[in-house]
Amino acid sequence: MKPEPKRNLPASVRQRLLTLSHSRKEPFDLVLVRYGIERLLYRLSRSPHGEKFLLKGAMLFAIWSDGTHRPTRDVDLLGSGPHDDETLKMIFTELCRLETEPDGLAFLPESVAAAAIREEAAYPGTRITLEARLENARISVQVDIGFGDVVTPAPDEIIFPALLDFPAPHMRAYPIYTVVAEKLEACVRLGESNTRMKDFFDLWFLSRNFSFDGELLKDAITRTFVRREMPLPPIVPVALNPDFAELKVATWTAFIRRNALAPVELAATLGAIRTFAWPAMAAAATATDFCELWTPAVGWYPAKK
DSSP states (O other): OOOOOOOOHHHHHHHHHHHHHHHHTOOHHHHHHHHHHHHHHHHHHHSTTGGGEEEEGGGGHHHHSSSOSSOOSEEEEEEOSOOOHHHHHHHHHHHHHOOOSOOSEEEOGGGOEEEEEOSSOSSOEEEEEEEEEETTEEEEEEEEEEESOOOSSOOEEEEOOOSSSSOOOEEEEOOHHHHHHHHHHHHHHHGGGOOOHHHHHHHHHHHHHOOEEHHHHHHHHHHHHHHTTOOOOSSOOGGGSHHHHHHTHHHHHHHHHHTTOOOOOHHHHHHHHHHHHHHHHHHHHHTOOOOEEEETTTEEEEOOO
């Protein structure tokens, strides 16, 4: 009897991901990128460098929501320790070479590149790009790493959901309060020039799906604004006003269409964010107590003493 041929793991994984993309009605290339990010995070979590990084950004919504929140093709991290480009390039080159349980992916150490981020960030950062192979499919992964931000309260310990039946990444991540605080700081900092429609969508989503402690949110807002040297506004920020909605309606409509999201008007979105965020921002600006609780069904209400 002839021996059973060895299973072609990369081909099997690729087929399973293709089947998953069909069942989720998501583009196959997007599922491939998501898988590449997941397996890179797993390697990071298994390496000596895992404790140096916190997961942040849109990939957190894979933990907080069922299915795809909004499409994203990169992953954001907050780093600590040495953060020159060469050190970070060395770390991710090591991750590409790290031996772990086979998952069909081959990360290419020679593909790792590092470059400074000079976009809308409050602090400088580094963008890592690299490639992986899954059978004959090429997967490009982008990792944006920031440094210097404050995290309030302490980081969460999370298990990043695995697309298939491979070991999931265990790592530390931003708490939801810091996510909200940083997006609000960006709204204030960018003002009328703000084109980051994803921040408004995310704030609206979080306010509709999660409960919040008012004091924790106020503290996160205060510490984030102080760290980023951004004064807290005494009145509702420009980016949360109805006039801003009129100004950006075309940008918002294009964002919704491009990401295949359920249509919602920008004016209604900003109104919901204003109701959620401004009371905590006002308390932070005046350094007053904000002993309230938020639920999506009720809004803010006094916390029991």
